[in-house]
Amino acid sequence: MDFRFNEEQEMLRKAAREFAEEVLAPRAEEIEENDEIPTEIFKEMAERDFFAVTVPEEYGGLGLGHVARMIILEEISRVSAAVAMMLQVFHLGIHPLITFGSEEQKQKYLPDLAAGKILATVAITEATGGSDPTGIQTTARPDGDGYILNGRKVFITGAKVADIAVILAKMNDDPGVFSAFIAEKGMQGYRSGRTEVKMGLKGSDTGDIILEDCRIPKENLLGNPGAGLKISLNAVGEVGRAGMTGCAMGLITACIEASVSFAGQRVLGGKPISKLQGIQWKLAEMFADLEASRLMGYRAAALKDAGQPCDAEFATSKYFSCEAAVRVAKLACDIHGAYGYMKEYPVQRYLRDAHLMIPSAGTSDIMKLVMARTVMKRYAV
Ligand SMILES: Cc1cc2nc3c(=O)[nH]c(=O)nc-3n(C[C@H](O)[C@H](O)[C@H](O)COP(=O)(O)OP(=O)(O)OC[C@H]3O[C@@H](n4cnc5c(N)ncnc54)[C@H](O)[C@@H]3O)c2cc1C
Incomplete structure (x- = not known):
């Protein structure tokens, strides 16, 4: 059993600490006051490859894994838990594509996600389903060459800023079956709704994603039909x-x-x-x-x-x-x-x-x- 971090991990910790001290610390109070994280912060994190840490190298990532990811989050949260929270959810949004995405989906999204050119989130929670995700009401209806989604997701981190969201929905023809879809900002019927005013983690974007007859092409079904949960x-x-x-x-x-x-x-x-x-x-x-x-x-x-x-x-x-x-x-x-x-x-x-x-x-x-x-x-x- 070896409890030491390796050299690469130590270097990553140093880089994350430098970013936190030099870039975040001077702005932590501003983030708190304005309840907003300036977009330059995300750009700075992208330049340091913080979005790329778990993405495999063949898709433009660092392929360093989850210990490395935890090191980055720990160092950033030491200075701004709100920024760490956002980064943690962007990693969360990337993960289903790495694990369940088709080759086409990986090639389409992962390089841009790793580079921080686009940001991803995961949208499961609804007013009727938090701890129990089977309580969600968002439906997906097969329609021609794709699906039509309707519903409202709540408490979604990155609801406003994320470019893509992995959406959990139940199939309208079989409500016991749940599937996951990749929805993109700009798709017809997809929009962010209200932003929550929270007691803490100020600056982290938490809010609704609204799907109104949102058309998702069939190639954006993630994993197998019915694999959503x-x-x-x-x-x-x-x-x-x-x-x-x-x-x-x-x-x-x-x-x-x-x-x-x-x-x-x-x-x-x-x-x-x-x-x-x-x-x-x-x-x-x-x-x-x-x-x-x-x-x-x-x-x-x-x-x-x-x-x-x-x-x-x-x-x-x-x-x-x-x-x-x-x-x-x-x-x-x-x-x-x-x-x-x-x-x-x-x-x-x-x-x-x-x-x-x-x-x-x-x-x-x-x-x-x-x-x-x-x-x-x-x-x-
Ligand atoms: C800052 C923030 C960011 C978030 N970001 C996201 C996001 O990006 N994407 C997303 O999908 N969701 C997100 N969420 C939602 C989060 O996942 C839910 O808040 C969480 O799952 C709890 O659901 P709920 O709030 O509906 O509480 P409920 O499920 O309504 O629970 C209410 C209470 O009942 C208790 N309870 C529930 N079931 C049981 C049980 N079986 N046994 C014992 N006690 C139980 C709970 O512990 C809690 O105390 C976020 C939430 C917060 C606060």
């Missing part, structure tokens, strides 16, 4: 949850750094509060949460890269790290006293951002269902 669950289970783990790890690191710095400067009774055992214990708990999140997250990502089953491992890392992010952000605010709740200090942002990580890519309750299924199978005697 498998495609969606694979993407969210192995890429969405991995991404949220990376985002949570970066946020936890940011909380610890802010707390160590504040505790070293805040003087009470003639000495910095970092000398108080009560404060040190909080820092120790935060550190334990970071270490556990990183061990779980990178192990699950390594399993994914090795082609091993990793569904339960990502559910566990997602559950643990996102709950840990909330715990740690709360402790960071506590260490800051009243200052922790003031806009001047970033820890209040971290707490708001951490809370939104829990429902994204599946709530903690749903992660527990996945974990429980595995426990009952793996430990049955």
Whole structure:
């Protein structure tokens, strides 16, 4: 067992940290205030090949895999969880094309996605189906040389900015059968709807995608007819949850750094509060949460890269790290006293951002269902 990152991964971490420090850090507050990520940020990420990390080399990607992806997300989220959230979903949108796309679909979309010329998302959730994707109402009707889709997707990351979306729909002639389609911005009947105003992850674009008699050519059916649920669950289970783990790890690191710095400067009774055992214990708990999140997250990502089953491992890392992010952000605010709740200090942002990580890519309750299924199978005697 070797817990060290290789040289290539260390270089990637350095590059991601430099980007985060030099490009993102000066703009993090502007992103928060304007609730918008400037398009130059996406361009800068494209130039650094951050969209290309999991795309195979034959389609213009780096082919580096999921440990590498997690490193990038961790470093970016340390400075801006909102930007990391967007990047994680763009990777999520690419994944079904890599895994289930036809050769034509891969050649058509992957090189542009890897280069960041176009952005992708996955649109599963609806008002009637979040934790239970079978509750969705979007329908697909075969029509001539394609399909007609109708429905409204909600809480979609990148609803406004994504150029393509992998859409889950149920077949109108057999509502128990779900298929996945690649919809493009600009297709007749496809548009983004309202944008949500969220308590945290400000700047990340979350909103509706509306499909009104949206015509999808038959070559944009993704995978086999009826494979929609498998495609969606694979993407969210192995890429969405991995991404949220990376985002949570970066946020936890940011909380610890802010707390160590504040505790070293805040003087009470003639000495910095970092000398108080009560404060040190909080820092120790935060550190334990970071270490556990990183061990779980990178192990699950390594399993994914090795082609091993990793569904339960990502559910566990997602559950643990996102709950840990909330715990740690709360402790960071506590260490800051009243200052922790003031806009001047970033820890209040971290707490708001951490809370939104829990429902994204599946709530903690749903992660527990996945974990429980595995426990009952793996430990049955
Ligand atoms: C910032 C953000 C970004 C998102 N981005 C995307 C995206 O890009 N694409 C996309 O498709 N979706 C996206 N989502 C939606 C997300 O996947 C859903 O919010 C999530 O699956 C939960 O669904 P829900 O919000 O409808 O909650 P519900 O499913 O209505 O759940 C409500 C409550 O019931 C609990 N619950 C539900 N079922 C069970 C059960 N069986 N046992 C125990 N408890 C249960 C839940 O844990 C929760 O506490 C995003 C959400 C957020 C917050």
